[in-house]
Amino acid sequence: MHIAHIVPSLEERHGGPSKSVRATALASAQTGNTVELLTTAPVAAQPEKNETLTVETFRRDWPQKFCPSRGLRERLATSTADIVHHHSLWLRTLHYAHRCAVRRAVPLVVSPRGMMSTWSWEHHAYRKKFARHVIHPGALEAISGWHATSKEEAGEIAALGFKQPVCIAPNGVATPEPDATAAAAEYWRKACPQVADQRVALFYSRFHEKKRVIELIDLWLERAPRDWMLLLVGLPQTYSTQMLDRYIMRNSGAGRIRVFDGTGKPPPYAVASLFVLPSHTENFGLVIADAMAHGLPTIVTDTTPWRGLNDTGGGACVPWSEFGPMLAGFTAESRQKLRARGMLARAWTLREFSWESSARLLADFYENLKATPP
Numbered sequence: 001m002h003i004a005h006i007v008p009s010l011e012e013r014h015g016g017p018s019k020s021v022r023a024t025a026l027a028s029a030q031t032g033n034t035v036e037l038l039t040t041a042p043v044a045a046q047p048e049k050n051e052t053l054t055v056e057t058f059r060r061d062w063p064q065k066f067c068p069s070r071g072l073r074e075r076l077a078t079s080t081a082d083i084v085h086h087h088s089l090w091l092r093t094l095h096y097a098h099r100c101a102v103r104r105a106v107p108l109v110v111s112p113r114g115m116m117s118t119w120s121w122e123h124h125a126y127r128k129k130f131a132r133h134v135i136h137p138g139a140l141e142a143i144s145g146w147h148a149t150s151k152e153e154a155g156e157i158a159a160l161g162f163k164q165p166v167c168i169a170p171n172g173v174a175t176p177e178p179d180a181t182a183a184a185a186e187y188w189r190k191a192c193p194q195v196a197d198q199r200v201a202l203f204y205s206r207f208h209e210k211k212r213v214i215e216l217i218d219l220w221l222e223r224a225p226r227d228w229m230l231l232l233v234g235l236p237q238t239y240s241t242q243m244l245d246r247y248i249m250r251n252s253g254a255g256r257i258r259v260f261d262g263t264g265k266p267p268p269y270a271v272a273s274l275f276v277l278p279s280h281t282e283n284f285g286l287v288i289a290d291a292m293a294h295g296l297p298t299i300v301t302d303t304t305p306w307r308g309l310n311d312t313g314g315g316a317c318v319p320w321s322e323f324g325p326m327l328a329g330f331t332a333e334s335r336q337k338l339r340a341r342g343m344l345a346r347a348w349t350l351r352e353f354s355w356e357s358s359a360r361l362l363a364d365f366y367e368n369l370k371a372t373p374p
Contacts, residue, residue: 001366002034004081004100008067008091010039010057012263013235015206016286017113020149020171021087022055024111027172027359029053038076040069040093066135067091076100083366085109085147089116089140090131098139107144107369109167114283116156119210119303144369147362149284150305167365172355173289176269181294184266192258195271198229201331202272202296204262204287205279207234207244212278212301212320214239214247219278221253223328229255231272233262269294273338274330275315278323279304292349297341299326308352314345 005025010018022037029035029052037055042064045057058071069092076084076096081104086097089112101108114120121128132140146166148154154166189196201224205211213232220230232244244259262268267290269275275291275298282288282304292298298315300306301323309315316326330338 001083001363002081003028003036003083003085003366004076004079004097005035005037005085005087006072006076006093006097007037007039007087008093009041009060010037010055011041013206013237015235016171016284017087020284020286021111021113023172023174023355024087024358024362025055026053027355028362031356031359031363033363036079036081038072040067040072044071066131067093069093069096072096077103079104082106082370083109085111085362087111088113090128090135092135094139095136098136098142101144102142107366108139108142109145109147109366109369110140110143111147111149112153112157112283113149114153114281116153116160117281117283117303118156118159119280121160123210144372145365147365152305153283165365165369167361169358169361169365170353171284171286171289172358173293173349173353174355175350176290176294180266181270184268185270187266188268188271191260191265192231192271194229194255194258195231198227199274199331199335200229200231200272201274201276201327202268202291203230203232203234203276204268204291205234205277206237207232207239207241208237209239210280212280213244215320216276216278217244217248217251217253217257219324219327220257221251223324224256225331226256228331230257230276231268232257232259233265233268234260235263236261267294269296272296273335274299276300276327277304278320289349289353292342292345295339295342295346297330297338297345299323299330308348309345312344312348314341314343314348 007021025037040060041057044059048055058069061068073096084101241259241261248257275296278301306317309317
């Protein structure tokens with residue numbers, strides 16, 4: 001099968017999808033398919049090719065925020081793909097994918113990547129309406145099938161009234177490499193020597209209002225013990241590191257919370273004792289899975305698809321109203337207790353989530369769509 005994966009960007013600043021889309025395409029290729037991953041960037045790049053996957057990056061034209069690209073449009077106009085799989089919504093690349101699927105008379109699959117939740121749908125709703133009717137007109141109605149990374153995301157798609165079939169294929173989780181973990185630990189001990197003297201609760205994600213960064217700071221200063229530090233490492237978006245630092249200083253949090261721009265830096269899991277992410281919504285939350293794979297007990301909100309945590313002993317998935325008491329409870333536990341929780345979380349995550357399994361679920365879905373008359 002010839003599969004064309006299209007994503008507006010693979011830039012690190014876009015968070016989890018920049019990793020998960022590439023991993024999805026690679027896993028599809030490793031199961032015996034011919035796979036191309038097509039994307040845009042401010043500057044075009046030479047194609048990346050190996051035995052199983054080709055990655056092509058086309059120059060992004062103006063206005064860049066909508067990801068138009070003449071190069072990508074022309075490339076898809078000559079594609080011979082059997083399946084066109086687009087990742088994300090609201091950007092011009094979906095229009096190109098839609099037109100390609102129509103020309104080829106092949107299925108169009110879309111991974112919304114968290115954009116179907118009530119919070120995301122209503123956030124800047126006027127922009128979504130504009131995109132639906134102007135940026136990629138008719139694309140959502142023409143979708144042959146959806147790819148959701150959780151049951152919760154599949155439910156969100158149905159709740160919005162879409163009737164197309166949905167494939168639930170979670171992201172995979174790679175086993176952390178010991179050498180990379182050791183190098184990351186060394187980096188963060190130098191960048192933030194404070195981690196050697198205090199136990200660390202880690203927030204590692206985008207600095208965006210969706211992640212409740214400000215609310216987490218307030219909650220930490222109210223509920224967390226003084227012998228713990230909150231380490232905020234993220235990709236600046238709604239908030240810059242300077243904005244967060246000023247907010248912490250104004251609220252007398254100096255020394256209790258440290259903020260770092262994580263762009264181009266190794267993941268800081270190795271210096272933490274606890275992972276926290278109180279998002280308004282996550283379709284999967286790859287950093288959550290990665291944290292658990294690194295052996296970190298994890299607290300997340302129940303607007304993420306990680307309720308299974310409550311059955312493992314490796315963490316908690318709770319409403320935001322219960323996040324404070326849960327945070328206070330976990331930070332009161334001994335080092336040994338938290339390490340034991342982390343090992344339970346690690347074992348569960350590595351057992352349940354693999355890229356190979358996800359790729360095979362998608363391959364079966366593609367075949368079913370191809371066999372279904374339009």
